[in-house]
Every structure is written in structure tokens, then in C-alpha cells.
Amino acid sequence: MRYVPVAELEILEKHIRATELITHILTTYHYKKTNINDELSSDILKNYLENLDQNRAYFINSDIKEFNTFKYSLDDAIKKLDLSVAFEIFKIYRQRVEERINFALEVINYDFDFNIDESFRFDRRDDNWMDDKIILDELWRKRVKNDVLNLKLAGKSDDDIKETLSNRYNRILSTTLQLDSNDIFQTFINAFTTAVEPHTSYFSPRISENFDISMKLSLEGIGAVLRSEGEYTQVVRIITGGPADIDGRLAPDDRVIGVKQEDSEEMVDVIGWRLDDVVDLIRGPKNSVLKLEVLSKGVGPEGPSKFISLTRDKIKLEEQAASSSIIDINGTGMRIGVIELPTFYIDFAAQAEGKADYKSTSRDVKKLIASLMDEKINGLIIDLRGNGGGSLSEALKLTGFFIDEGPIVQTKDATGKVEINYDPNAGIVYPGPLAVLVDRESASASEIFAGAIQDYRRGIIIGETTFGKGTVQNVIDLNRFIDEGNDDDYGRLKTTIAQFFRISGSSNQYKGVVPDIKIPEIENQSNNIGERSYENALPWDEVRPAKYQPTSAPTEIFETAKIKHLNRIKEDRLFQAMLDNINQNQKNDLKKEISLLEKDRIIEREKNEEAKINLENMMRQEKGLAPLTDLDNISETSDDEPLDILLNEAAEILNDLIVPSEIRTVYK
Numbered sequence: 001m002r003y004v005p006v007a008e009l010e011i012l013e014k015h016i017r018a019t020e021l022i023t024h025i026l027t028t029y030h031y032k033k034t035n036i037n038d039e040l041s042s043d044i045l046k047n048y049l050e051n052l053d054q055n056r057a058y059f060i061n062s063d064i065k066e067f068n069t070f071k072y073s074l075d076d077a078i079k080k081l082d083l084s085v086a087f088e089i090f091k092i093y094r095q096r097v098e099e100r101i102n103f104a105l106e107v108i109n110y111d112f113d114f115n116i117d118e119s120f121r122f123d124r125r126d127d128n129w130m131d132d133k134i135i136l137d138e139l140w141r142k143r144v145k146n147d148v149l150n151l152k153l154a155g156k157s158d159d160d161i162k163e164t165l166s167n168r169y170n171r172i173l174s175t176t177l178q179l180d181s182n183d184i185f186q187t188f189i190n191a192f193t194t195a196v197e198p199h200t201s202y203f204s205p206r207i208s209e210n211f212d213i214s215m216k217l218s219l220e221g222i223g224a225v226l227r228s229e230g231e232y233t234q235v236v237r238i239i240t241g242g243p244a245d246i247d248g249r250l251a252p253d254d255r256v257i258g259v260k261q262e263d264s265e266e267m268v269d270v271i272g273w274r275l276d277d278v279v280d281l282i283r284g285p286k287n288s289v290l291k292l293e294v295l296s297k298g299v300g301p302e303g304p305s306k307f308i309s310l311t312r313d314k315i316k317l318e319e320q321a322a323s324s325s326i327i328d329i330n331g332t333g334m335r336i337g338v339i340e341l342p343t344f345y346i347d348f349a350a351q352a353e354g355k356a357d358y359k360s361t362s363r364d365v366k367k368l369i370a371s372l373m374d375e376k377i378n379g380l381i382i383d384l385r386g387n388g389g390g391s392l393s394e395a396l397k398l399t400g401f402f403i404d405e406g407p408i409v410q411t412k413d414a415t416g417k418v419e420i421n422y423d424p425n426a427g428i429v430y431p432g433p434l435a436v437l438v439d440r441e442s443a444s445a446s447e448i449f450a451g452a453i454q455d456y457r458r459g460i461i462i463g464e465t466t467f468g469k470g471t472v473q474n475v476i477d478l479n480r481f482i483d484e485g486n487d488d489d490y491g492r493l494k495t496t497i498a499q500f501f502r503i504s505g506s507s508n509q510y511k512g513v514v515p516d517i518k519i520p521e522i523e524n525q526s527n528n529i530g531e532r533s534y535e536n537a538l539p540w541d542e543v544r545p546a547k548y549q550p551t552s553a554p555t556e557i558f559e560t561a562k563i564k565h566l567n568r569i570k571e572d573r574l575f576q577a578m579l580d581n582i583n584q585n586q587k588n589d590l591k592k593e594i595s596l597l598e599k600d601r602i603i604e605r606e607k608n609e610e611a612k613i614n615l616e617n618m619m620r621q622e623k624g625l626a627p628l629t630d631l632d633n634i635s636e637t638s639d640d641e642p643l644d645i646l647l648n649e650a651a652e653i654l655n656d657l658i659v660p661s662e663i664r665t666v667y668k
Contacts, residue, residue, distance in 0.1 A: 003174070003177040004180045008181065009090065009091060009184065010181060011087060011181065011185075012185075015181070015185045018189070018202075019081050021490070022192070022193070022202065022478070022493055023036065023078060023079070025476060025493055025495060026193070026200070026495065029414060029497065030196065031471065031498055031499060031538070032197050034196050038072040038075060040075055041072050041073065041075035042071050043195035044192050044195045045067065045074055046195075047195050049064070049067065049089075050125075051190070052089070052090070053096075055231075056127055056128070056130070057136075057140070058093060059093070059096055060130050060131065060133060061128070061129050061130065061131050061132075063092060064129050086184060086188035087181075090179075097173060098177075099133075101172055103137060104140055104143070105166060105169055107140065107141050107144040108144060108162050109162070110141070112148055114145075114152075115597065115598070116596070117595075118595075118596050119593050119596055120142040120145065120146040120594050121139070121592055122143075122146065122592065122594055123591075124592075142596065146594065147168075148165065151164060151165070152598075153304075153598075153605065164269050167269060168269050168272055172231070175273060175274045182205075185204075186202060186204040190202050194536075197536060198531075198534040198536060198537055199469070200493075200494060200496055201494050202493055202494075203492040204491045205490075221243075221282055221283045221312055223239040223243050224237070224250060224282075225237045225238075226275060226278065228274075229255070233255065233275060233278045234254070235254045235256070236252060237386060237388065243310045243311055247310055250292070252297070252386075253297035254296055254297055255294065255295040256293070257305060258270060259278070259281045259291075260290060260293075261288075262291075268281065286312055286314055287311060287312065289311050290310060291308065291310075293306075294306050297589070299588065299608065304608070304609065321345070321359065322339055322361060322365050322368060323339070323340050324338060324340070325337075326375060326377060327648060329655045332655065334378045334655050334658065335377045336379045336381060336654055337373075337375070338381045339365055339372075339380065339381070339383065341382060341383065341384055341398075342387055343387055344389060344392075344398070345361055345391065345394065346359070346360040346361065346391045360391075361390070361394040361395075362394055362397035365401070366401065366429055369401065369429055369430050378655070378658050379433035379655065380433070380434055381435045381650055382398075382434070382449075383647065384446040384449070385437055385438060385441065385442060386442070387445075388441060388442075389443050389444025389446055389447075389469070390444075393424075395408075395409075395445035395449050396409070396421055396424055397424055397425065402428065402429070402430060402434055402459065403423060403456055404423075404428055405423050406423055406548045407421070407422050407503045407546040407547070407548050408421055408448070408452045409451075409503065410503065410505075410546060411472065411499070411500055412498060412499050412501060414497060433654060434458060434654075435460050435461075435654040436454075436462065437463050437646070437650045438450050438461060438463040438464065438466050439464045439466070440466065440530055441467060442466040443467035443469040443530070444500075446466065447469065447508040450466065450513045451502040451508055452502065452503060455503050456551060457551045458553075460516045460561065460653065461513060461515045461516050462517050463515050463650075464519070465512045465514050467512055467530035467531065468508060468509060468510050468512035468532060468537075469508070469509070470501070470509030470510070471538060472496065473495065473497065474494070475492050475494045476492060478490035478493060501542065505542045507541045509531065509537075509538055509541065510532060512530060512531070516558045516562070517558070517561065519646055519650070520578070520579050558657075561657050564656045565652070568649075569649065572649075574622060574645060575645055577614065578645050581611060616628060
């Protein structure tokens with residue numbers, strides 16, 4: 001471990017050259033016409049300060065006033081390739097972190113009274129910076145008190161608590177002191193690129209290496225995409241077919257707070273760690289075991305946490321493949337086929353080599369449809385929940401399975417030119433009743449497919465409003481523009497070059513695909529997810545509609561199915577329990593403050609545990625399993641597939657649409 005001396009935090013020649021290249025690309029080729037002006041300068045400074053001190057826990061108002069003198073001059077500095085302001089701000093940040101951590105290490109030794117009625121505001125992202133160090137000291141005193149209480153409630157001894165927190169705070173400091181000039185450059189340049197548009201970002205050489213690993217899906221690990229969220233390591237998504245997906249207990253928005261290797265007796269506390277370091281700790285050889293301590297989505301910093309043991313394995317393309325199942329509708333004799341599609345994949349290398357059996361979404365789904373039709377299904381659900389996109393060509397082919405011919409999506413480039421992408425193959429693979437199940441994580445190619453099915457009125461869209469990503473990115477290797485013989489690595493720039501539009505002319509950008517029937521009927525956080533959560537996301541837009549012929553399915557039949565759905569779930573105890581759980585998680589997510597009264601925290605923990613046990617036991621009862629008595633047993637996996645409440649309701653909705661006398665009229 002090497003701490004970087006302040007004297008070494010200097011601008012390098014490669015930073016200047018990379019800034020010049022990035023500025024040229026953004027002002028010349030980006031889909032959004034980028035103007036480097038005072039407005040952008042203000043956004044860059046705002047982004048940079050938030051990247052450094054998102055929770056307003058280090059800087060004070062006098063620092064911010066000093067930084068604000070550069071609010072409208074960073075644009076000029078970037079044009080002049082002058083990055084000195086970014087480096088000077090970072091040096092002050094580094095000094096403030098050192099001050100705060102030294103204070104926290106003193107406070108660890110306080111004799112805290114947990115019978116005093118006071119609270120800790122743990123989420124200050126929308127607050128102002130503190131006026132002075134005295135007020136900031138009080139915030140950190142409460143922070144340390146909260147950390148002590150969390151560990152006390154987890155059953156840690158006083159000595160263990162002091163050791164754990166001492167290591168945690170020292171790690172925050174050491175992580176900061178290890179940041180070098182390249183780290184400062186990357187942080188500042190990403191403040192610049194994301195001020196232009198949220199999907200435009202700079203990959204340093206180190207981040208580029210991780211990007212390559214994720215694209216090849218050859219990483220030996222647990223199969224989870226992670227990101228840094230404040231001082232937590234948060235799960236972004238679970239990779240289908242990986243250990244975490246097969247296990248089923250780790251979920252998006254969970255936070256990893258501890259990692260334990262199989263050859264170690266102690267759980268390593270990773271709160272405050274750099275993301276790269278946490279990822280390195282989680283990675284490891286195939287068949288090795290690690291244990292994670294996790295705060296579930298909707299659980300505040302007070303816990304309770306859960307423990308998950310996973311066996312590392314390789315994530316292979318074939319494990320990402322589509323799969324099928326059949327849902328029998330009770331008492332009706334109706335059978336609904338389901339195809340779960342985690343991503344729009346294709347093995348480009350095998351295709352280029354001319355291999356006849358190369359894997360792709362369209363090839364696999366076509367076989368699955370044929371198999372399901374042999375099983376005499378009455379309707380089909382395409383499950384796109386959690387599908388973040390993938391190959392455009394595969395999305396086009398899949399859409400073509402359900403329409404005879406015609407346009408599927410439109411693409412508009414930075415010059416304003418609009419190109420229409422058509423169904424590549426005439427004919428229909430599956431002519432029957434169709435539903436598409438989506439959620440807030442369904443994005444990009446998933447939205448192209450769902451949007452086209454909706455525009456053609458070919459099937460019913462069920463679920464949550466989708467992510468809202470209607471843009472196209474390209475990754476540019478900056479080293480292409482550097483003279484040969486230069487050994488420096490300049491990294492890469494991911495930049496937005498085009499936008500997708502539906503055949504109706506509307507964009508999926510920002511608004512997403514709005515389902516015909518929303519499940520659950522809870523979207524009060526819709527502005528805090530997907531594109532709608534980004535202040536500077538490209539706005540919704542539209543172009544001229546393409547020429548296409550929708551089916552003659554009457555829209556009234558969807559309204560009738562919606563009424564039946566609402567009436568049915570009112571009487572469904574399991575569905576209502578799920579909605580209550582979602583509501584409670586959303587309320588917990590909105591909490592910004594927490595009591596430091598021990599008795600209140602115990603009551604809150606017990607309440608959360610009881611709700612989780614009740615929901616789990618209702619699902620176990622539905623499957624004929626014995627009830628659980630405590631939260632620890634929820635982590636135990638079963639040979640039985642988990643009950644998918646939403647998928648079962650989607651099958652009921654599709655069944656409501658399958659009226660024998662109307663099938664030909666609606667789905668011709």
C-alpha cells in the first residue's frame with residue numbers, strides 16, 4: 001500500500017492530450033450538440049463536487065464559496081486544456097477527509113448513551129453543506145454513534161466494535177490517500193462528460209480493462225454488476241446464469257457491506273472501500289467460496305443484514321440463454337408458455353467463423369416457441385424483466401417472429417438523418433395470443449421489442465414502466481488518435497451517437513414504454529429510476545411515424561383485462577402482501593434520517609423482520625412448504641423454484657384475453 005504524496009498530484013501530459021481529444025469528440029460527433037459554455041461549466045463543477053463529496057460530509061460552506069469562484073470559468077479552462085482547478089479542489093478534499101477521519105477515530109472511544117432521543121441524518125445528498133467545522137463535528141459524532149449502534153445490535157462486543165470501526169475509517173482515509181493523478185483526472189473528466197449527457201463517460205486504462213472483462217463475460221466471480229453509491233458497494237444487476245442468479249438471494253439495489261473468503265475466519269468490512277478494491281476482493285478462482293454480508297434493498301443502514309454464501313464460477317454466454325416454462329391456469333385447462341429472456345445475445349465470433357450452431361437469441365427462442373407449441377400452449381409470455389438490452393439485430397429478428405412484415409424501429413443520428421429498421425424475415429413464427437412482461441430494468445433493445453409489439457397492437461404489455469433508454473452509444477479508443485511510439489494509455493470514451501424512435505414516431509427515451517397494465521400499481525418512485533432520474537438526460541422527442549399496419553385488436557379488450565386484473569388482486573392475499581412489502585421498501589428508500597434510540601431501533605428491526613417472514617411464509621404455504629420461524633432461515637435455499645407472483649398474474653391476464661370466440665378477431 002503506497003500513499004501518494006501531495007507533490008505527486010500533478011497534471012500529466014497525457015491528461016492534457018486526452019482532454020483535447022475528448023473535447024473534440026463531444027463538440028463534433030456527440031448526438032447532443034455540445035456547447036462548452038458557462039451553463040456547462042456550472043454543471044461540471046456541481047458534478048465534480050458531488051463526485052467527491054456526494055453526502056456533504058467533508059466540505060464546509062467556506063470551501064464551496066471558494067470553489068464557486070470557478071463556477072463559470074471551467075469551460076474556458078477546458079478549452080485551454082488547463083486542469084489545475086480540478087487538482088487544487090482535490091487537494092483540499094483530501095485534507096478535509098483526513099480531518100474528518102481523525103475526528104471519527106477519536107469519537108470511537110466515546111461512551112455513548114443510546115437512551116438519548118436524537119437522530120442521525122444519514123442521507124444528505126439533497127442538503128446544503130454545513131456552515132462550519134463545529135456543526136460538521138456534530139454530524140460525524142452522530143455518524144459514529146450510529147455505526148456503533150448498528151454493530152451493537154448485530155451482537156458485536158465493545159472491543160470488536162472499536163476494531164471494526166477503526167479499520168473502516170482508516171480504510172476510507174487510506175483509500176483517499178492512494179488516489180493519484182490519473183484518478184483525479186478520471187473523476188474530473190467524468191464530471192465533464194456526464195454534464196453533457198448521462199451515458200457519455202470516460203474509461204481510464206484501469207476501468208477499460210474491467211469493461212473488457214464484463215463485455216467478454218469471462219469473469220470468474222459471483223455474476224453481479226456493482227457500482228459505488230456513497231460509501232456503499234451497490235448491486236446494479238444480477239447476471240443471468242451466474243452464481244448469484246442461480247442462488248437467488250442477492251438482488252439489484254442490495255448493498256455489500258462485508259466479504260469473507262473461505263480460507264479466512266473474519267468478515268472484511270468493506271464500507272468506505274473503493275469499488276475496484278471490493279471487486280478485486282469478490283473476484284477469485286472458480287469453485288472457491290465466499291460469504292457476503294448484505295443490506296437488502298429497502299433496509300436502512302441500521303439493518304438487519306443478511307449473509308449469503310456463493311461459489312464462484314465462470315459466466316458463460318450459454319448460461320445467459322433464453323429458457324422456457326409452462327404455467328397451467330388452475331381449473332381452466334389453459335396453458336400459458338413463458339420464455340424468459342435475460343439479454344439480447346449473439347455469439348458474433350462463432351457467427352463470423354461460419355459455425356452452423358452459433359448461439360443467438362432468435363435461434364434459441366425460435367426453438368423454444370416450436371417446443372411450446374408442440375405442448376399445445378394457449379398463449380405466450382415473453383419475460384423481459386431485468387433485460388438491459390444487447391444486440392439490435394436480435395431484437396429486430398425476435399420482433400419479426402410476431403409480425404408478418406414491416407418496420408420495427410427508427411434510428412436518428414447526430415446529423416438528423418433517420419433510418420428505418422425493418423423485419424428482416426417475412427412470415428410469423430408464433431401467431432397466437434401474446435404478452436410481454438417488463439420492469440424498470442428493461443432497457444434499450446427490450447424497449448425496442450416491447451414498443452414495437454405495443455405499436456402493432458400485437459400483444460399486451462404488462463409490468464412497470466421501462467427504463468427509458470432510447471440512445472445509442474459507441475466506445476472510442478483514444479489511443480487511435482495518438483502517434484505511434486507513445487507508450488501511454490489514454491483510455492476510452494463512451495459517447496452517444498444516435499437515438500431510437502418507435503415506428504409510431506415516439507421515442508422510448510426518458511418516458512420508457514408504459515405498459516397497458518401496470519403491475520404492481522405502484523409507480524410513485526417513477527421519477528427516481530432509469531432515465532427519469534438523470535437531470536440532464538436527453539429529453540423525450542419524436543419523428544415522423546413510419547408506415548405500418550397495426551393489427552385489428554380492439555383496445556377495449558385490454559381495458560376489460562385490466563378491470564379483471566384489479567378485481568382479482570384485491571382478493572389475492574399473496575399479491576396484496578407483495579404490494580405491502582414493495583410499499584414498505586419504497587418508504588424505507590425515502591428515509592433520510594434514523595433514530596439513535598436503541599429501543600426504537602430494535603422495534604424497527606423486529607417490524608421489518610416480521611414483514612419479511614410473513615411474506616416468505618405466505619409463499620411457502622402456496623407451495624405446500626412448512627413455515628419459517630425466524631429471518632435467518634429465509635436465506636436457506638430450496639430445490640423448489642421461488643414463487644413468481646408477478647409472472648403468475650401476467651399469465652392470468654393473458655388468459656383473460658384468450659376468449660375462444662374472439663381469438664381470430666383479436667390476434668389475426
